[in-house]
Every structure is written in C-alpha cells, then in structure tokens.
Amino acid sequence: MKLVYFAWIRERLNRSGDEVDPPAEVVTVSDLLDWLADGDESFALLLEDRKAIRAARDEELVDHDAPIAGAGTIALFPPMTGG
Amino acid sequence: MPRVRLQAEPFDPGAETNAFLKGREETGAFVSFVGTVRSTPDKPVTSLTLEHYPGMAEAQITRFAEEALERFKLTDIAAIHRFGTMKPGEVIVMVMALSPHRLAAFDGANFVMDWLKTDAPFWKKEAGPQGENWVEAKATDDTARDRWKS
Numbered sequence: 001m002k003l004v005y006f007a008w009i010r011e012r013l014n015r016s017g018d019e020v021d022p023p024a025e026v027v028t029v030s031d032l033l034d035w036l037a038d039g040d041e042s043f044a045l046l047l048e049d050r051k052a053i054r055a056a057r058d059e060e061l062v063d064h065d066a067p068i069a070g071a072g073t074i075a076l077f078p079p080m081t082g083g
Numbered sequence: 084m085p086r087v088r089l090q091a092e093p094f095d096p097g098a099e100t101n102a103f104l105k106g107r108e109e110t111g112a113f114v115s116f117v118g119t120v121r122s123t124p125d126k127p128v129t130s131l132t133l134e135h136y137p138g139m140a141e142a143q144i145t146r147f148a149e150e151a152l153e154r155f156k157l158t159d160i161a162a163i164h165r166f167g168t169m170k171p172g173e174v175i176v177m178v179m180a181l182s183p184h185r186l187a188a189f190d191g192a193n194f195v196m197d198w199l200k201t202d203a204p205f206w207k208k209e210a211g212p213q214g215e216n217w218v219e220a221k222a223t224d225d226t227a228r229d230r231w232k233s
Contacts, residue, residue, distance in 0.1 A: 007134055007206035008217045059139035061202060075136060075204070079220030082133070082140075082164065082205030083118050083176050083196055 001068070003036075006077035009053070012046055022068070029055045030064040032074065052078055085148030085160045089141050091167040096177050103161055103179050110158040114188035115179045116196055122171035128211050133175065135166045136204035147198040151180070154194070155187040162195060164205070197228045 004017040026035045033053065037044040047053065055062050056075040068074060096117045104113060122128040148160045158181040165175055176199070180191035207218040 004136075006136055006204065007208070056136070056139060056204070059136070059142060061143075075139070077136070077204065078206065078217070080201060080204055081207045081218045081220050082135075082203045083200035 001071055002073040004073060004075045006075065008078055009046060009076055013042055026068070028065050028067055029057070029062060029074065032068055033064070033076075054079055085145060085152060085162070087141055087145045087148055087161070088163045089135065089137075089144075090163070090165055093165070093169070093173060094163055094177070096174055099161075099163060099177060100179065103159070103181070107158070107181060110181050110183055112182050112185040112188040113179065114185070114192045115177060116192045117174055118176040118196075120169050120171045120173050120175060122211075126211070128171055128209050130168050130170055130210045131175070132168045132208045132210070133166045134206045134208065135164075140164070140166075140204050143203040144195070144199055147195045147203070150198075151191040151194045155180075155182065155191040157182045157187060157191045160191055160195065162199070164199070164203075166205070194231055197224075197231060200224045201228045 001020055001022065002017060003020055005013055010016050022032060022035050026032050033047050033050065037047045050064070054077050055064065057066060057068065057071045058073055100115060120128065120131045144162050144164060148162055151157060152160050161179045163177045169175065178192045178195045180188045182188040182191065201220070201224050209216055209218055
C-alpha cells in the first residue's frame with residue numbers, strides 16, 4: 001500500500017510518501033495511524049493531534065474509522081485550505 | 084459537463100469571463116467569484132504557495148461543480164484553480180456560474196466555493212517578513228460549507 005503526505009505532514013516527515021505493508025489487524029485508517037506511530041518516532045509526534053489529520057483512500061476523503069483493506073493509496077494531510 | 088482547470092500559470096479573469104459568456108443568448112444571469120492573494124499592512128504577505136494533490140484536487144472540484152449544476156439547475160459552471168507560488172493581488176481561483184435567473188447563479192458559485200475551500204485538497208503556505216507558515220483551516224469555512232448539507 002502506498003502512503004502519500006501533503007503540506008506540513010510531508011514537511012515534518014521530510015518525505016512525500018512511503019510504501020507500507022501493514023499487518024492484517026490494521027483494519028481502519030485509525031489503526032493505520034496507530035501502527036505508523038508505533039514504528040516511527042516522527043509519526044508519533046505528528047499524530048499527537050489526531051483531529052488535525054485528514055485522510056483520503058484512493059483519492060476519496062474518508063473518516064478515521066474507514067477500512068483500508070484493498071486500498072492502493074492512502075493520503076494523509078492537514079485540513080484543506082484551498083480557494 | 085462542468086469545465087474544471089488546474090494550472091500553475093496566471094490567468095486573466097476578464098478573458099475567461101468573455102470566453103465563458105460567448106454565444107449564450109438563452110441565459111440571463113452570470114455570477115463569478117475571483118479569489119486573490121491578500122496582503123495587508125498588519126499581516127504582510129510576500130508570496131503564497133498552494134500545494135495540491137494532483138488528480139484528486141481536480142476530481143473534487145469537478146464533483147462540487149456537477150452537484151451545483153444539478154442542484155441549482157444551472158446552464159453551465161466552470162472553475163479554474165491555480166497551484167504553485169503567487170504574489171499578492173494575483174488570482175488564485177475563479178468560479179463562473181450561468182443560469183436563467185440570478186439567485187441560482189449566486190447559489191451555484193457560492194456552493195462550489197464553500198465546498199472547495201474545505202474539501203478540495205489544496206494547502207496554502209504564506210511567506211512574509213516573519214518567515215513561512217501554513218495557513219490554518221478556519222472553523223467558519225466548515226460552517227459555510229455545512230449550510231449546504233440540508
């Protein structure tokens with residue numbers, strides 16, 4: 001599964017994405033965030049304020065309780081500020 | 084089909100208006116919104132950089148434009164959004180709505196802008212004398228969007 005990051009999430013991680021293979025018990029976006037935080041100190045710091053993280057599954061906005069099974073790309077980014 | 088365009092290059096809202104309105108004898112109301120980079124004496128900005136999620140950004144704006152077309156029975160709608168770095172006064176975004184009557188045209192343009200600001204994947208970073216900072220999302224923008232949910 002491909003992860004892509006935007007805005008300050010990308011800057012703080014110092015990379016625009018990762019290729020990951022989470023275990024089967026990682027079911028939702030929320031689980032994925034926990035799993036990422038467990039394995040990476042910079043993620044743990046970044047995810048302290050979960051409400052500030054938005055997610056898209058294959059370019060569709062999803063809530064943190066959305067399943068990730070079968071997803072090609074999960075994008076993680078802060079609240080959007082276009083227009 | 085709404086026309087949605089994302090581009091790094093500047094564009095001329097006047098030329099876009101004329102092109103959009105050409106040959107539209109059967110509609111009576113045109114509304115456009117143009118958003119520009121703001122810099123004020125108490126909050127000076129030297130440049131604004133818009134990051135976007137290619138593909139998804141265009142898909143989201145197209146979705147909102149299609150919803151507006153259907154919901155407000157518009158004749159046509161179009162949106163142009165820039166990404167990359169721009170200077171104060173430069174155009175960031177333009178939405179154009181066309182309908183037989185003015186209320187629907189106002190509502191259509193408003194609807195697309197309200198959804199675009201909170202649900203299209205763009206992120207603004209301001210640069211000024213104090214350095215650079217990511218612009219924080221405003222709760223009032225969520226409220227503006229949510230009024231269309233009923």
